[in-house]
Amino acid sequence: MPNFTPDDLDIDVGDFLYNCNPREIKQLIEYLIEDGEIEPHQVVGSNASLSLIEYEFHEIIEKIADNRLRLTKEEDAILKKIADRF
Numbered sequence: 001m002p003n004f005t006p007d008d009l010d011i012d013v014g015d016f017l018y019n020c021n022p023r024e025i026k027q028l029i030e031y032l033i034e035d036g037e038i039e040p041h042q043v044v045g046s047n048a049s050l051s052l053i054e055y056e057f058h059e060i061i062e063k064i065a066d067n068r069l070r071l072t073k074e075e076d077a078i079l080k081k082i083a084d085r086f
């Protein structure tokens with residue numbers, strides 16, 4: 001019986017997506033979100049409903065989250081103070 005490994009297969013991503021139906025593409029996006037590869041607000045469909053100001057806000061928050069270990073104690077305290085207001 002033949003044995004195949006992922007290295008034996010060469011499937012173009014575009015070909016793969018072209019052959020997926022909308023339900024399968026939605027499942028793929030949900031998997032990527034669950035796996036942490038993408039954030040929910042990065043999905044085009046969710047950004048379409050955001051205003052420019054909301055989109056920019058999400059970008060700022062994401063940038064801060066991605067660089068949280070580089071924040072100074074003062075910057076961290078400022079963010080905590082803002083969060084405590086809510």
